Amino acid sequence: MISVVGMGGIGKTTLAKKVYENDSVKGNFDCRVWITVSQSDNMQKILMAMTKQIHQAKKLAPGEIDMMDEITLNSxxxxYFEQEKYVVVFDDVWKLQFWEIVKHALPCNDRGSRIIITARSERVGACCKESSSDRDRVHKLQPLSQEKAWELFCRKAFQCEFQRRCPRELVRLSLDIVRKCEGLPLAIVAIGGLLSTKEKVPLEWQKLYDGLSSELESNPQLTSITKILSLSYQDLPYYLKSCFLYFGLFPEDYSITDSRLFRLWIAEGFIKGNEGKQLEEVAEEYLMELHRNLVQVSFGELDYQVRRKYRIHDLLHETILSKAGELNFCQVWQADDSSVNGKSWCLLIHDARENVLETIEYSRVRSIFLLSITAIPRSFLVNLFKKFKLLKVLDFEDAPIDYLPEEVGNLFLLKHLSLRNTKVKMLPKSMGRLQN
Structure with missing residues (x-):
């Protein structure tokens, strides 16, 4: 057992990923599994994801994995692991009791297997120790030293010029900026990526540094890290801001495929056509710009299928939600939530009780997403289509629905309707009235 612990953004996942993907590690184990846990308490889903990864890696028949209960999956x-030399990574574990539950699926078979857990809490790391010997280790990551922080900053800020070295006239300003990042790799990468797009002249960098300093002074209750990330958003060109805020629509640690993202951005009107280019090509350029600074490629998410997926770091997710709330860009409807006013552009619904829609105003909502819902009454769907007349985007992906009501044909502005991974077998005839 190896636990890697430390604050958010300090590089736990990056370090574990580096080890997991190392060629000598790959050759040393019969079986490798990576699971992103986060704040999920759905142990059956986690065990199912492990089973699917094994079946996919070994090219085994999938069987009826989706029908198995927790006890069967554990068994x-x-x-399977009893006969294998395995390495399993559980990334971003939050709950103290996690190891006590999952360890029953992972036998100690004396074949040299390894289990790695990353967590923010040292208590979680300590709870995952099976013995007091050196066999089980808790490795606490520290902030980068000034020297390493400077090296990382230069690699990001001057990635395409000056042989990744800081020009003399920018050294003083750059050192001040690096000190503000307090050795946190996530903050250094974010601010360095932002500066890589700037003209390399002292005046331009001084403006950014002055903005950063005033932000810190005016909001002392916020951590400098959050403000650095917030500044990265503020400095995005206008056409990228809405695209970036869109990542806040999805839950923490949620991964989204690039193709789905492109379709949604285009339907929302975020992508402006360039002469000689398809909208999808422009959307891909936008995503690559965000990937340079703020968005990361997903790795080992619970969805085991191998597709190009993107996500944002937890700290950035908090920054986005705060900004999206200020701008009435999106709101999330949870069970027993009384704070939703319906004045946001996008609405995420996590609770599909029949009376939910009666409490929301509908003046501005143009996009609706149903996420993490276990059951949806038919009356809920009928009310949704009756009351939200100006919708442009309806995303039901993975939602437990088996039909669409006739009222869908009244949504004349609708540009995007996703029924992927639902049980809808037939579309109503009224769909023929939709023109967009």
Whole structure:
């Protein structure tokens, strides 16, 4: 057991990923599994994801994995791992009791297997120790030293010029900026990526540094890290801001495929056509700009299928939600939530009780997403289509619905309707009235 612990953004996942993907590690184990846990308490889903990864890696028949209960999954995994030298990574573990539950699927088979856990809490790391010997280690990551922080900053800020070295006239300003990042790799990468797009002249960098300093002074209750990330958003060109805020629509640690993202951005009107280019090509350029600074490629998410997916760091997710709330860009409807006013552009619904829609105003909502819902009454769908007449985007991906009501044909502005991974078998005839 190896636990890697430290604050958010300090590089736990990056370090574990570097080890997991190392060629000598790959060659040393019969089986490798990576699971992003986050704040999920759905152990059955986690065990299912482990089972699917194994079946996919070994090219085994998938069987009826989706129908298995927690006990069956536990038994199958234990039986499989008993004969293998395995390495399993559980990334971003939050709950103290996590290891006590999952360890039953992971036998100690004396074949040299390894289990790595990353967590923000040292208590979580300590709870995952099976013995007091050196076999089980808790590795606490520290902020980068000034020397390493400077090296990382230069690699990001001057990635395409000056041989990744800081010009003499920018050294003083750059050192001040690096000190503000307090050795946190996430902040250094974000601010360095932002500066890589700037003209390399002292006046331009001084303006950015002055903005950063005033932000810190005017909001002392916020951490400098959050403000650095917020500044990265503020400095985005206008056409990227809405695209970036869109990542706040999805739950923390949620990964989204690039193709789905492109379709949504285009339907929302965020992508402006360039002469000689398809809208999808422009959307891809936008995503690459964000990937340079703020958005990361997903790795080992619970969705085991191999597709190009993107996500944002937890700290950036908090920054986006704060900004999206200020701008009435999006709101999330949870069970028993009384704070939703319906004045946002996008609405995420996590609770599909029949009376939910009665409490929301509908003046501005143009996009609706149903996420993490276990059951949806038919009356809920009918009310949704009756009351939200100006919708442009309806995303039901993975939602537990098996039909669409006739009222869908009244949504004349609708540009995007996703029914992927639902149980809808037939579309109503009224769909023929939709023109967009």
């Amino acid at each position: 199958q995994l234990r039986q």
